[in-house]
Amino acid sequence: MSSQRLLALGLRFYVVVFFGYLFLPLLVMAAATFNDSRFPTVTPWDGTTLRWFGELAADGGMWQALANSAVVAAGVLCLAVPIGIATALFLNTVSSRAKPFLYALILSPLLTPGVIIGISTLIFWRELGVTGGRFLTVLGQSTFIAAYVMLMVTARLQRFDRTMERAALDLGASQWQMFRRILLPYLKPAIYSAAVIAFLQSFENYNTSLFVVGHDTTLTVYIASKVRTGLTPAVNALGLILILVTVALAIVYEVKRRREAARTRSSI
Structure with missing residues (x-):
């Protein structure tokens, strides 16, 4: 057997x-x-049964926790994505020797355990009179999720042709016009991907949310609390529904992407 055949089988x-x-x-x-x-x-x-879907429908606490997770994730999107984009644009303009230090400083929340972020966020904001809840959960999660957004946008920016930016400015465009018509369309794929990652990171977060969520229990915290009292397959039913929704959205996105690609090729 040849080495290529063996490599293909491997x-x-x-x-x-x-x-x-x-x-x-x-x-x-x-x-x-x-x-x-x-x-x-x-x-x-x-035996085979469908009763766990009925149990899930009757579990008001589960649905409330799911709604809280969705609200928190939406709040993280509104906060972390703009911060991450702005940070990436800022780092892209820094050319001094301080850039590695700033880069490491911004990435430091990713290296910090979520427990530490949750406790420190709770202690800091409690001194300012802000107690635990969805608002504080958004703030706590955004401290490290913004770094994910920054990384993805920075990776896209590194492949950006700066001559297009200079050409637009030389032709009389303002900084805002250059950003809106040239840079932002170029960054859209990275921004969309970063938004999806930010939403999922927030939705599945547990360590940070546990300390700052207060009475507004998120889904991960709710499921973890149910472990002590005994989980039922209703949790599996919710997981199955979430998987089906995710797959359906992925299929819709792929179909839309292929149609746009085909439309672009036909226009050329």
Whole structure:
């Protein structure tokens, strides 16, 4: 067997193992949703049922926690994305020796444990009279999620042709016109990707949210609290619904992207 053939088989085996590692737990979780057992498991199989979707619909606390998570994630989008974009644009203009220090300073929240961020945020804002809740959760999460946005926008900026910027300014465009008509359209793919990452990072966050959420329990904190009293497959039902919604949105986005690409090719 040739080395190329062996390499191809090795790559295929790796791909199979990789996707199995990613999707097998999701399949097990989805299967547990239909198991007539009070515990989220597939063994032993006590029969097929749909009653856990009814249990989920009747769990008001779960839906309230889900709504809180969505509100917090939306707030993080409104705060972290503009901060991350502005930070990336600022770093792109800095050419002094202080740039590595500023870069490391901005990235430091990513290296800080979420527990530390949550506790420090709570202590600081409590001194100013702000107690725990959704507002404080947005502030706490945005401190490190903005760094993710900055990284993605910075990576896009590094491939930007600065001659286009100088040409626009030489032709009489203002800084705002240059940003709105040239730089912003170029950054849109990175901004959209960063917004999705920011939303997901906020939605799944637990360590920071645990200390600042107060009585406005988010979904991750609610599920963690249910572990002490006993989880039911209603959690699996919610997970299955979220997976289906995510897959549907991904399909819609891909279809839209391909149509736009085909429209662009046809116009050329």
